[in-house]
Amino acid sequence: MPALLIVMGIKFIDAVAGQYQYRPGLWSGGRRRKLLKKSYVKEITPRSENYSQWYSDVVLKAELMDYAPVKGCMAIRPYGYAIWEKLQERLDRRIKETGHQNAYFPLFIPQNLLQKEADHVAGFAPEVALVTKGGDEVLGEPLVIRPTSEAIICDFYSRWIQSWRDLPVLINQWCNVVRWEKSTRPFLRTSEFLWQEGHTCHRTSEEAEEEARKMLAVYKEFIETELAIPVLDGQKTEREKFAGALRTYTVEALMSDGRALQAGTSHNLGQHFARVFDITFLDRDDQLKHVWQTSWGVSTRLIGALIMVHGDDRGLIIPPRVAPTQVVVVPIISKKRRAEVLEAAKGVEAELSRQGIRVHLDDREEYSPGWxxxxxxxxxxxxxxxxxxxxxxxxxxxxxxRHDDFREALPLHELAARLPRLLEEAQQSLFDKAKRFLEQNSYHCTDYQEFTGKVEEKRGLFLSPWCGDPECELRVKDDTRATIRCIPFDGPPAEGRCLVCDRPAKYQVYFGRSY
RNA sequence: CGGGGCGUAGCGCAGUUUGGCAGCGCACUUGGUUUGGGACCAAGGGGUCGCCGGUUCAAAUCCGGCCGCCCCGACCA
Structure with a gap:
């Protein structure tokens, strides 16, 4: 084995109990080497041992968050928030490029407003937080803390819109929302979370549909390009759609434990809200009409996706484009040549910084390089x-x-010129790896017996024929805990018979267990 | 909401069975030696043993109640 690898030009170093033996002279000549074995930190539970525990360990040890005294709530610590700011920056640009403006709407919603749309209230009632007192005063009407802002925004829109000339309204807001969740997990499902929600009004049904689809495409491109997470895009079933929507579109990602995660959604709201909130406009033909609406959002849940798609047993792996720090410089300080080394390290930091690379020099002297x-x-x-x-x-x-542990000695004068390329390669390589994982864990399955067995054994996503009956959908859920993640846009045409009931299939859908 | 586990220093834990000075490792502070994969030595600081009540001369330990967190389910855009 070692002989073979030396032939290939790769040198190895013994890794004994997680420690290297250093061999002088190895780094010279731009050679690469690879690790035999990696057991670096014992603070993180291996994924294979307990995936949930691994996730908890990573979010805490990487200092992304800390638990709050209130169940389901958390502090997002500076490093975690820096990631969120990167995501915001990249997505906000895209939202504006597609013609939207940012605004801010109130946190409190009078309870009667939320209750106007029947499906909407039914969907959210179990998880709203209600304010009944302000100071000593018992409120005449309780205030809901927004679980989403359709209701309050529609209330404003009904006043802001009169004419077809006022359309389209293209507004987005960045804010927090509160949903009283029964079981919570950092970033994936928290009682309070940060997100953006776009709320638009259009003159025609077609325009609204186009908007909903367009923003889903923006999400897909954003998540794949910036977070290096491949997603499947498609439509939600009636059962899984947003409470109050006509149709819900979704981008679904696959986590490294084989469970799916809804990464973003876009809703065509039709005229459901416009009717109950009385959002009308006088059209060119002198007719009073209801607007056609959309809403769409992604949340801090994306950070959870980032962790579970790219992370490994040593912790996080952040794609360079959204990494708060892209390059860390660790000077190896020795007593004799301390000043010299530090000066050179500062030079490297300054040069990379000039290149627009987010670089951090870790010159703390109280920690050893290994630490x-x-x-x-x-x-x-x-x-x-x-x-x-x-x-x-x-x-x-x-x-x-970080992502593959490859090492290379680079001449100092080439560094600045080569780093941007290396970062791009890392970004691409993370995406490719995640894409491969998605493909390798996607199955085409037409037999129910095989399906139930495989869902249990392998997790992953299962493309299967479905008749369209919610009863069959429910049956799958009861039997396997898997749900229909989406009806993919670019899936194969419906053919064959329903996975469950054997009637002719209307759709090919992705089933999977999800977060 | 159901099943299981756990609450002792900032973190991880021992001590609880069998009641008797509240401990260990890491982290932290100071000084020194170090620094190429979580350095070492020495001296220090830090506690409402989750909360409330009971038993007892005496409770981290026994009894009752409550609260919280984690895991597995149920529920959930």
Whole structure:
């Protein structure tokens, strides 16, 4: 085995009980090497041992969040919030490029407003938080803390819209919402979370449909490009759609434990809300008509997806485009050459920074290099540069990639020119890997026996024929806990017989267990 | 909401069976030596043992009640 690998030009280092033996001179000449074995930190439970525990360990140890004294609530710590800010920045740009403006609507919603739309209230009633007192005063009408803002925004829209000339209304808001959840998990399902919600009004049904589809496409492109997470796009079934919507579209991602996660949704609301909130306009033909609406949102849940799609047993792996820190420089400080090394490290930091790379110099002297390596790996920084006396002598820096642990000694003068490319490669490589995982864990399945067995055994996503009857959908859920994630846009045409009831299939749908 | 587990220093835990000075590791502070995969030595600081009540000369430990967190389910856009 070692002989074979040396032939391939790769050198190995013994990894004994999670520690390397350092072999001088190995880094020179731009050679690469690979680790035999990795057991770095014991603070993170291996995924294979307990996936939920792994997830908890990662969010805490990477300092993304901390638990609040209130169940289901959390502080998003600076490092976690920095990731959120990156996501916001990238998505906000896209929302504006497609013609939307940001605005802000109130947190409190009079209870009667929320209750106007029948399906909407039925869907959200079990999970609304209600304010009944302000100070000493018992409120005449209780106030709902927004679980979503359709109701309050529609109340404003009914006043703002009179003419077809006022349309379309294209507004987005970034805010927090509250849903009283029974079981909560950091980022994936919290009682309070951050998100954006777009709310638009249109003159025609076609325009609204186009908007709903367009924003779903924006989500797909955003999530795939920036978060390096491949998603399946499609439509939700009646059972799974948004409470009050005509149709719901969704992008679904597959986590590394084989469970699906709804990463973003876009709703064609039809005229359901316009009718009950009386949002009307006088059209060109002098007729008073109800507007056609959409709403769409993604949340801090995306951070959960990021963790579960890319993370490994050493912690987070953040795609470079959304990484708060893209490159960390760790100087190897020795007593004799401390000043020299630090100066060189600062030079590297400054040069990369000039290139627009988000670089951090970790020059803390109270921690050993090894400690820093582990910490930054837990935090998922894409690239680490090690710079020590030996590197100085060789005018080089040792580069280590987080996502595949490849190491390479780079000449100092080439560094700035090569890093942007290396970061892009890391981004692409993460996407490719996630895509491969999605493909390898997607199955075409037409036999119910086989289906129930495989769902239990392998998880993943199952493309199967479905007759369209909610009863069959429910039966699958009762039997297997899997739900229909979506009716894919670009799926194969319906053919064959329903997975459950054997009647002719109307759709090919993706089934899966989900978060 | 059901089943299971756990609450002792910032974190991880021992001590609870059999009541008797509240401990260990990490982290933290100070000084020194170090620094290429979680360095070492020395000296320190830090506690309402989840909360309330009961038994007892004496409770982290026994009894009753409550609260919270985690895991597995149920529920949930």
């Amino acid at each position: 820093k390596f582990n910490q930054w790996e837990m935090k998922g920084v894409p690239i680490r540069l090690e710079l020590g006396p030996r590197d100085l002598d060789n005018r080089q820096v040792l580069l280590v990639r």
